[in-house]
Amino acid sequence: MGIFDFVKGVGKKLGIGEDETPPSAEILKKELDSHELGTDGVQVEIKGDTAVLKGKVDDQSIFEKAVIAVGNTLGVSKVQADELKVGEAGAAKQPVFYTVKKGDNLWKIAEASYGKGKGAKNTIIFEANKPMLTHPDKIYPGQVLRIPDIAAN
Structure with a gap:
């Protein structure tokens, strides 16, 4: 349940230039935090064209919004969220x-x-x-x- 697919060549452009390389982890984290979703406890890493989200969020909706906010970025083809925990239970439900x-x-x-x-x-x-x-x-x-x-x- 932890890897979500996105279209690499589609999405919000955060960097400069015309290529489809994903932005840096710092730029993705800044973009994520700009939405004020409650993702202060989320860390972002980049592995190739996959964004990896780690840490903890308060609820399922924040988990899902964090995944799509990062995934709908030009150059990101996958978001891995295995290590992103939700609330006290820790496990996220399968989002739609x-x-x-x-x-x-x-x-x-x-x-x-x-x-x-x-x-x-x-x-x-x-x-x-x-x-x-x-x-x-x-x-x-x-x-x-x-x-x-x-x-x-």
């Missing part, structure tokens, strides 16, 4: 992620994730991906979004 395809919007993603007629649940997906998403219409192919369990909502 969705990779945006061409022509997708949050309504379509909600229906694909929750079932036909549940497109109005798109606001739950948008809220679950804040602050990385700043507007519901600003999603792009290859971006990975977290899909929260609607039973909890």
Whole structure:
């Protein structure tokens, strides 16, 4: 459950230049902390094009947001989070992620994730991906979004 795939050539560009090399661990950590998710106790390492997250976060949503905040960065193809612990229990639950395809919007993603007629649940997906998403219409192919369990909502 600890390695998550992303599209290496898609995502937020943090460095300079046009190549798809991942940014340094320090730059990724700074980007992660800029979202003010509660990731002060998270360390970031880079191994090739894989970002490795270690440390501890308070809850499952912070775990998932940390993974997508780092993974949706240009040059990162995988995020390894085996050593990122959640709360007192220490183990994270298996998150549900969705990779945006061409022509997708949050309504379509909600229906694909929750079932036909549940497109109005798109606001739950948008809220679950804040602050990385700043507007519901600003999603792009290859971006990975977290899909929260609607039973909890």
